[in-house]
Amino acid sequence: MKKVIMGNHALSYGAMLARAQVIAAYPITPQTQVVELLSEMCADGTLDAKFIKVESEHSAMAACIGASAAGARTFTATSSQGLALMHEMLHWAAGGRLPIVMGDINRAMAPGWTIWTDQNDSLSQRDTGWMQYYCASNQEVVDTVLQAYKVSEALSIPSMVVLDAFALSHTYEVVDIPEAAKVDAYLPPFKPRYRVSPSDPRAFGGLTSPEHYMELRYNLQLDMEKAPALIEKTGREYEKIFGRYLGQVDPYLCDDAEIVLVTSGTAGYTAHVAVDEMREAGYKVGNLRMKVFRPFPFEEVRKYTARAKKIAVVDRNISYGHHGIFSQELKSAIYGHGDCKPVFGFIAGLGGRDITPSSFREVVDTTISLDHPAGEIGWIGVKK
Amino acid sequence: MPKKRDAAKVTFTSATEMPTMPMSLGSMLWNKTGTWRNIRPEIKLEDCIQCGICWKFCPDMSIEIEDEWPVVDYDFCKGCGICAEECPTKCIAMVEERR
Numbered sequence: 001m002k003k004v005i006m007g008n009h010a011l012s013y014g015a016m017l018a019r020a021q022v023i024a025a026y027p028i029t030p031q032t033q034v035v036e037l038l039s040e041m042c043a044d045g046t047l048d049a050k051f052i053k054v055e056s057e058h059s060a061m062a063a064c065i066g067a068s069a070a071g072a073r074t075f076t077a078t079s080s081q082g083l084a085l086m087h088e089m090l091h092w093a094a095g096g097r098l099p100i101v102m103g104d105i106n107r108a109m110a111p112g113w114t115i116w117t118d119q120n121d122s123l124s125q126r127d128t129g130w131m132q133y134y135c136a137s138n139q140e141v142v143d144t145v146l147q148a149y150k151v152s153e154a155l156s157i158p159s160m161v162v163l164d165a166f167a168l169s170h171t172y173e174v175v176d177i178p179e180a181a182k183v184d185a186y187l188p189p190f191k192p193r194y195r196v197s198p199s200d201p202r203a204f205g206g207l208t209s210p211e212h213y214m215e216l217r218y219n220l221q222l223d224m225e226k227a228p229a230l231i232e233k234t235g236r237e238y239e240k241i242f243g244r245y246l247g248q249v250d251p252y253l254c255d256d257a258e259i260v261l262v263t264s265g266t267a268g269y270t271a272h273v274a275v276d277e278m279r280e281a282g283y284k285v286g287n288l289r290m291k292v293f294r295p296f297p298f299e300e301v302r303k304y305t306a307r308a309k310k311i312a313v314v315d316r317n318i319s320y321g322h323h324g325i326f327s328q329e330l331k332s333a334i335y336g337h338g339d340c341k342p343v344f345g346f347i348a349g350l351g352g353r354d355i356t357p358s359s360f361r362e363v364v365d366t367t368i369s370l371d372h373p374a375g376e377i378g379w380i381g382v383k384k
Numbered sequence: 385m386p387k388k389r390d391a392a393k394v395t396f397t398s399a400t401e402m403p404t405m406p407m408s409l410g411s412m413l414w415n416k417t418g419t420w421r422n423i424r425p426e427i428k429l430e431d432c433i434q435c436g437i438c439w440k441f442c443p444d445m446s447i448e449i450e451d452e453w454p455v456v457d458y459d460f461c462k463g464c465g466i467c468a469e470e471c472p473t474k475c476i477a478m479v480e481e482r483r
Contacts, residue, residue: 097405156404193404207411215399216406222399 001177007168010138010175011077011103011161012037014145016047017183018101020075021190024052024063026082029115030165031105034077057082061089061100068098069204071195073149077103079165080121081110087125090158094129094220096205099152099159099190101145102130106265106316107165108351116352117165119265119317123293123325129220131159131227132293134264136250138173140291143238146178147246150187150234155223164316165352167266182241224295231292248297250289251304253279257286259367260308262301262330264290267316267348267355274360285364290326301333310342312367314360314380316349323377344373348380355380412460417444421463423478425456431475438467438476 005013011034015023023042025035041047050067054060057078064074078086083104093100108118122132133148135141141163148159163169196204208216228248235246252272254260263271268289275287288304290297305311311334315324322328327345334341344367349355359380366378394410396402427438438454439447446461447454456467468476 095406194407202408203412204405204407206406206409207415208406208409209411212394212396212402212406212409215396215402218399219402219404223404 001179002174003177004172005138005175006033006170006172007135007138007141007163008033008105008170009037010141011145011163012041013175013177014142014161015075015101015103016041017142017178017180018073018075018146018149018187019184019189020047020049020101021072022050022052022064022067022074023076024054024060024067024074025076026054026057026060026078028057028079028082030107030169031077031079031082031103033169034103034105038075057085058089061086061093061102064100064102065089065093065096065098068093068100068192069096069196071190071192073153073190074098074100075102076100077105079105080107083121083125084109087128090125090128090130092205093158095216097156097220099149099156101148101152101159101161103145104160104162105165105169106162114351115165117167117265117316118350118352119162119315119325122160122162123317123319125160126294126325129157129224130294131157131224133159133161134268134291134293135161135163135168136266136269136289136291138168138171138175139244140246141168142175142177143242143244143246146183146187147231147234147238149190151227151230153190154230155227156193157220157223157227162265164266176242178242186238186241227295228292228297228299246291247300248292249300249304250291252287252289254286254288254304255307256284257307258284258309259286259364260305260311261285261287261360261363262290262305262311262313262326263287264293264326265316267314270355270357271314271360274357277357278361278364283364293326293329296329296333298333301330302337305330305334305341306338308341310344310367312344312346312363314346314348314355314363316347316355318347318350318377342372344370344378346378346380353381416459417462418446418457418459421458421461422481423463423465424458424481425461425463425465425467425476426479427454427456428475428477429453431473433473435472437470437472441466441470
């Protein structure tokens, strides 16, 4: 059934179709509508789930951790400062190997107080052991929530489904809502490997000596490394049932491109439009939209940038004192593989400033005009 | 109910033998938290009504019920005093440790 819904509600529909059993959340703009709709679904019986109201995001994640350890499929959503407050619990969820799925609406970090989009909130959680998916359309949001549960539960690793504040969260699009019976076939009920149970008492997360700790982390990394193949496999299964493939990256005209743009989130679709315009004007450009950020899709990135002469990464985030985060990660992925081609890093759209097709035109013109990036950040749209 | 001291010493020779999540790794056996204690609970059994509240409230499974009476496991009791606070007949006294 097709519906016109906002990005936030696309997350709610994803959680509802996944038959989440426990939802614990605290409101924060621009996320609130996600759990608002879920609370209505719980109240009117559309969704048979326990909705837990809590006093903070830290508690929201703590409640999800408890419910997941007890064997329930769990969901929450947050943004920005709320995600930052959850930080400690994010480590508990991933270290505890609990396949919680969370929506994060990318909102820039304060101060100055802001509600508009950039990626510094989710990217600050890079090393917590969560998988991260960045979406560019409301359809992709619904589909990705379902895939995220499937991959998370197979690997016992939690997932974050990320979308841009307002540019996606509050934007209405046509979404083909998957049929419940087909979703049930794709995503059967959660079968935990272990769960808190009085009949089989165990100590969860207790004191772990140097004799054991490192192997637990080694195993987490090994399972993370299994994710790319599993995302590919579950993405193909999804395509078979619903006709839409869910991959780690979304390449657009990369095969013969001299310059490959690397983008993520809604800016990735804006880049498609910009590439079409530039192709008409004779530029040989392509766009590689990064869908999955953790685990980093090394193979896919190498494959789609292999023939490019230059790579231009547009980051809606910054690691102060270094560079845009996707650009650092991309360099680490191609280092030592084939020719050492120049990677130009650009920062755009912080705190919700618009990224438009002309932003990408500026990126490409700058990339063409320089032989080497000289390690400098290309700032797009800053009033210097 | 299983007792804390029933936990087995766990050793692994390979990461593949480990549980996925950090779970029941046996640290409760060797980590004798009783050495942290500054005050010790002493139960006056004459006043005990065998309600089991101390056993239920102990956050560290350091009160066991043996032959229907509470017994403190001083190898693990940290001396937090929750049992004394919760006891309805106040038959548990917290006494200063002298080592």
